Amino acid sequence: MIMFLMLQVTGLGSRKGNKLPQKKLFSITGRRDISNPAFWWIDDHGYEKKFNFQDLSAESKRVADLLTKLGLKKGDKLLVILPRLPEWWFINLACIRTGIIISPCTTLLRANDIQKRLLSSKAKCIIADDPSSITVDQVLGDCPELKNKLLISSSENGTDDRKGWLNFKHLLKHCDGNFENIKTLSDDAMMLFFTSGTTGFPKMVEHTHATYGIGHKLTADYFLRVTDKDVIWNMSDTGWAKCAWSSLFAPWNNGACVFVHHTARFDPKAMLHNLCQYPITHLCTAPTAYRSLVKLPLSHYKFQALKYSFGAGEPVNPELKTEWFDGTGLDLYEGYGQTETTFICGTNYPEVKSRDGSMGKPPPGIDLQIVDDNGQVLDPGTEGNIAVRCKPNKPVGLFTCYLNDKERTDFVFKGDFYLTGDRGQMDGDGYFYFVGRADDVILSAGYRIGPFEVESALLEHPSVLESAVVSSPDKERGEVVKAFIILTEDYKQNDLTDLITELQNYVKSTTAPYKYPRKIEFVETLPKTVSGKIRRIELRNNEWKHHRQASS
Structure with missing residues (x-):
């Protein structure tokens, strides 16, 4: 029996004059019954739906x-x-x-x-x-x-x-x-x-019925490569765009089953148990989770059906790919995209062969380029901004705007391009290579953390006179939040070890706990511009420079 869900996202075209086909745009069809479900939910207490x-x-x-x-x-x-x-x-x-x-x-x-x-x-x-x-x-x-x-x-x-x-x-x-x-x-x-x-x-990133309803067909076909015979387990938090990507729109556009494990905490052994117990064909999680898995004897586990594994939220380093392959015999793929986009670059499709260190090539319909700060295309081999061409034809999966924030919207649209905020290079064959963030946003274990929020939380504590927050390298999480803090006079004589713990707990109680600074350094001064703005880039570059020197 054919079970189906047909949702009318739009059938009336666009008010901007770009007429779309007069049909349902987000349709889900497939041979799915309870023995072969479209949505499979379990929890830690033995409940299953x-x-x-x-x-x-x-x-x-x-x-x-x-x-x-x-x-x-x-x-x-x-x-x-x-x-x-x-x-x-x-x-x-x-x-x-x-x-x-x-x-x-x-x-x-x-x-x-x-x-x-x-x-x-x-x-x-x-x-x-x-x-x-x-x-x-x-x-x-x-x-x-x-x-x-x-x-x-x-x-x-x-x-x-x-x-x-x-x-x-x-x-x-x-x-x-x-x-x-x-x-x-x-x-x-x-x-x-x-x-x-x-x-x-x-x-506030605004997406339309078309950008997600249609745009994630690219995600389904060229990143996840799911079919109506597959079961996908994406472990993203429901608050992140990645959950909409890989736990809703992409799999159901292609009739795949979405597997969900409702659990309060990450447990690598429980994760491996699920892969052995259930017919999961596609796994998608943060590289941090894979780093925990490769520490276990993976050869002792026999996965029931797994054929594709993906890292998301942060770059996957070559060593992790090797360790995962040695333990499972599976390649670890990565796809590139943002909250503002759908899938825009990757290696997991037949038209693209993997190349060491490369994030791959864009899928059909995405014109990805390396441009300067004014939106001018740069020559191959030149470092610049990773950007998506949005003029004269805007790709379907690109967001419309930062709602009620024209200034920040205008800042990321330069010339004919949307600037992702990431830096990279493209070689002569059209392969892209990720260099790093162009701004100060911190990517830690798949979480995207703005320094302003952490700095604001720290400044509410009476011990903090000034603070600057940057990324710091970390073996397990890729990078973590580090805070440089100038203390007020009343706290300079305090036990700094106790104060570090107090500040960390304070940030956890003030804002989402994943944002707290795992590293804190007390300083007398912070580098600033002539106009008095803190030069986070100088602090960040020093952190990573010292890490490279220690590793060499």
Whole structure:
């Protein structure tokens, strides 16, 4: 029996005049029943749930009915802070049906983070799990746009009851599954992701029904290479764009099964157990996870079906690729993309042969170049900005703008190109090579961390007079957050070891804990420009220079 889910993302073309085919753009078809599901969910307590595409269609219609009964309509914003619960997927699909703009957020956010996101997005509704609901309540008085709060328990035995919150599961029991999809255009906003920057709080990256609904067909075909016979396990947090990439749009565009393990912590042995126990054909996780796996006797584990493994979120070093291949006999592929894009460069497709040290070539439809700061194409072999050509024809998978932030939007669009903020080179054969970030954003274990947020948190502590945050090399996580701190006079005589721990815990309590500085150095001065701006680049370059010298 053929099970299918057909969602109308757009059927009316674009209001900008670029007419798209008059058809459903995000369609999912495939031979999927409960014995061969489209969505396969497990947790640490032995619970397991399977859904075919028809189940997903029915559940998402009921959620769509619920959201509209709450008064939400096309164009309204909805923040979702949930761990890897099935409802996260139902809600995403329901928002596509209703035209509601969803903004997924990580459960690691603290009160200040949530408040900034609610105020920036002007969200009218929030859906959260138990711990996140407590955090949300700390800032509600300052978020006048928020009208509805829905609670979903993270545990099977949870009651979903909390004062001031609506019980999501209870309301859903009274909702109709005969919801009629709202008509949307290809360039209507569909998703908002928050991504860290260097000079301010996270930017709101806007994607449309076309950029993700269609754009991730490239991700499916040329990065993941999934089919309707495959089962993909992508371990990304639900708050990151990568979860939408590889746990929703790309696999379901090609009819693949999405495997999800709902767990509170990363356990490499449990991860290997899943690969041996379940018919997972595709694995996608951060290189940090692979570094933990290669320390185990991989030859003792027999994977049931794994044929593709991918690293994402940060570059994969050659040594890790070798260790993974020696332990499993599998290549470790990497694909390049951002929150602002879909898949734009890689090696995992037949048209491209791997080349040592290279991040590969762009897929069809993506014109990737190396350009200068003004958007002028540079000669092969010259280091410059990795950029995507967006004029005269903008590729479907490219974001529209940083919402309500024209200055930062204009900054990344130069000439005919979108500048990714990464530096690289291209050789004479069109292969790209990653050099590093052009700005001060830190990529640690797959997390993207803006120094401004960490510096702001540190400055709230009474011991900190000034702070500068940069990346520092780390064997396990690729790079980590390091803070250079000038102390206030009252704290200069304190025990610095205790103060380091106190500052680290303070940052964890003030902002998302993954952002805390794993390294802290107390200094008397910080390098600055004539105008008084801290030269993070000087601190960062010294960190990496000392690392290279120590390694040589």
